[in-house]
Amino acid sequence: MANLINFTKGHGTGNDFVLFLDSDGEIKLTAAQIAKICDRHFGIGADGLIRVIKSEALPEGAAVLDEEPNATWFMDYYNADGSTAEMCGNGTRVFARYLTEKGLIELHDGETLSIGTRAGVKDLQRNMAGFAIDMGRWKLEGESLVKASNLEVSRPGLGINLGNPHVVVALAEPEELANLDLTRKPAIEPEPVKGANVEFVVPSDPMVKDGVGSIQMRVYERGVGETLSCGTGIVAAALATRHWAGAGAPNQWTVRVPGGTLGVRMFAAEDGEHVGLSGAAELVYDGQIDISNL
Incomplete structure (x- = not known):
């Protein structure tokens, strides 16, 4: 495993995240390493960490692909303390911004992007504010x-x-x-x-x-x-x-x-009442971190 990870810092209305691409699931970070990355004094600083991974590359993705074969990308989300989280509404919009701006997908106006999360498949579309996500049933x-x-x-x-x-x-x-x-x-x-x-x-x-x-x-x-x-x-x-x-x-x-x-x-x-969330999502800067120092 390479020690250097290329990352992107992003946020949705100030709710900020560190994102990195690991398409095939080759990078394994411990909870302590994630907490160090998210630390605002000793790391990059963020409310959470998002691993951008193919749904087929992790066990939770199998259920996602059964539900929606087009949900090829999975938002592998972790809280700032390193604990696993099911979902993050602002994170999904920043995740969509990352996929589109990094050229991993094309998303035209009116098209729907389906992504995998631990809370199931979530659908997003572009709008004037940034992105709108169907959060599904509640x-x-x-x-x-x-x-x-x-x-x-x-x-x-x-x-x-x-x-x-x-x-x-x-x-x-x-x-x-x-x-x-x-x-x-x-x-x-x-x-x-x-x-x-x-x-x-x-x-x-x-x-x-x-x-x-x-x-x-x-x-x-x-x-x-x-x-x-x-x-x-x-x-x-x-x-x-x-x-x-x-x-x-x-x-x-x-x-x-x-x-x-x-x-x-x-x-x-x-299938019942759904609820949607819309708002801005921004990518702030790119960088590189040596995880052997974490």
């Missing part, structure tokens, strides 16, 4: 209590599953959101077996304008900490807010996070 899960630093009492949290787990908490006003201390991990009771991302949400005033809902959000990501944006968390926050709002709530939302604003759309599909 699940409403149980309620819990969430305690976070600078919140005087625990708050109810609503479980939303998008292939990875989320707990969404509604706050009363923007000041509560701004005063949250997310340098510490929020406590969830009962604690999910595999943990969860925790989203804190405040509706805009007015919450709905011209048929579009609007909220702002901060997120503590499982295995990472607070991030500037979280794609699946943004979707979970919009779904939870619509659920709380009840009948007549819109199916289109804008969600503002510290890293920018993304769009969420709920729509009917043959």
